[in-house]
Amino acid sequence: MIQTFDVVVIGAGIAGASIAAEIAAHRTVLIAEAEEHPGYHTTGRSAAFWEECYGGPDVLPLTRGSGPWFRERGFLSDRGALYLARAQDASLIDDFFGRFEQSGADAALIDRPRLESMVPGLAPEWDRAIHQPRCADIDVAAVHQHYLASARERGTTIACGRRFRSAERSKGLWRLQFDKGDAVQAGIIVNSAGAWADDVAQRCGASPLGIRPYRRTVAQLRTDPPPPSDLPLCLDISGDFYFKPESGKVWLSPHDEIPSEACDAVPDEIDVARAIDRFGKVVNWQVLALEHKWAGLRSFAPDRLPVYGFDRRVDGLFWFAGQGGFGIQTAPAAARLGAQLLLDAPCDAMTEALDTALYSPARFTPAAV
Numbered sequence: 009m010i011q012t013f014d015v016v017v018i019g020a021g022i023a024g025a026s027i028a029a030e031i032a033a034h035r036t037v038l039i040a041e042a043e044e045h046p047g048y049h050t051t052g053r054s055a056a057f058w059e060e061c062y063g064g065p066d067v068l069p070l071t072r073g074s075g076p077w078f079r080e081r082g083f084l085s086d087r088g089a090l091y092l093a094r095a096q097d098a099s100l101i102d103d104f105f106g107r108f109e110q111s112g113a114d115a116a117l118i119d120r121p122r123l124e125s126m127v128p129g130l131a132p133e134w135d136r137a138i139h140q141p142r143c144a145d146i147d148v149a150a151v152h153q154h155y156l157a158s159a160r161e162r163g164t165t166i167a168c169g170r171r172f173r174s175a176e177r178s179k180g181l182w183r184l185q186f187d188k189g190d191a192v193q194a195g196i197i198v199n200s201a202g203a204w205a206d207d208v209a210q211r212c213g214a215s216p217l218g219i220r221p222y223r224r225t226v227a228q229l230r231t232d233p234p235p236p237s238d239l240p241l242c243l244d245i246s247g248d249f250y251f252k253p254e255s256g257k258v259w260l261s262p263h264d265e266i267p268s269e270a271c272d273a274v275p276d277e278i279d280v281a282r283a284i285d286r287f288g289k290v291v292n293w294q295v296l297a298l299e300h301k302w303a304g305l306r307s308f309a310p311d312r313l314p315v316y317g318f319d320r321r322v323d324g325l326f327w328f329a330g331q332g333g334f335g336i337q338t339a340p341a342a343a344r345l346g347a348q349l350l351l352d353a354p355c356d357a358m359t360e361a362l363d364t365a366l367y368s369p370a371r372f373t374p375a376a377v
Contacts, residue, residue, distance in 0.1 A: 131289060
């Protein structure tokens with residue numbers, strides 16, 4: 009006899025795990041994960057920070073709404089962030105403050121003397137920065153495991169190695185086929201497949217929304233001197249790099265966004281070299297070794313905002329995707345909002361300030377894809 013669930017969630021990364029945990033208290037849930045382990049792709053390759061302005065003003069409410077949840081459970085460690093700038097970047101600083109003026113973000117312009125005390129060996133031309141004291145490191149693995157454990161405790165079945173192949177809907181139920189294992193039935197499919205979200209939608213008979221994956225590269229460096237343990241997250245206001253300390257090493261990215269197929273992403277040597285070259289123009293630290301490098305896929309809808317809600321044309325298909333590089337730092341509020349939309353439940357303190365229309369798939373039309 010075919011097994012039936014109320015909801016099947018496609019994908020066991022942070023998106024799928026978090027929304028499953030929120031739904032599971034109210035519905036029977038199966039998480040179907042293509043890989044042999046949850047979080048193999050983007051979730052397991054995160055640069056692991058919570059920065060309230062990352063993603064822009066319309067993502068900030070999700071990030072800020074998630075902050076108390078993270079802090080209450082001990083998943084954040086204070087770090088602080090600096091958007092580093094030079095004289096020629098004055099207009100970018102003005103634009104930053106203009107965009108976030110009404111957001112409630114905690115940000116202040118600081119000068120070179122203050123910078124020198126925070127970033128030793130900083131090159132002279134970097135003479136100003138926007139300081140964001142609330143930025144923090146996230147224990148990504150612990151957050152992900154928390155959600156998986158919570159989902160299991162609430163009765164969720166997690167099936168790995170179950171790559172989704174197709175789904176057909178009849179009489180209010182989906183029949184889902186996988187490349188391994190038996191077919192299952194469900195009333196609702198949650199599309200939390202990350203870089204594969206448009207592909208999953210098409211396999212359900214829905215139109216793609218134009219969610220595109222982009223490769224992001226990170227390198228781990230051993231430097232002399234090693235980075236101070238209290239070094240803030242340092243980002244280029246022009247968007248050309250970011251770096252942070254991690255266990256005595258430097259995690260460095262060229263802040264690349266390279267269009268990619270949905271795949272098991274690997275770093276390109278050019279992007280790693282570009283990152284190291286840019287790093288050498290910011291601080292005078294010697295790079296002793298490139299110890300590790302990796303890449304992940306960040307998936308964006310055309311307007312770079314996440315997509316949460318039921319498909320406009322295909323009954324029983326719920327989108328929970330397009331979370332770019334901010335999926336982890338927004339996970340608590342996003343999952344709570346997603347569950348409320350799916351269950352037709354009222355907002356609560358975490359979600360009452362969110363504008364659901366910003367994230368609805370209904371904002372897209374065929375002409376916009």
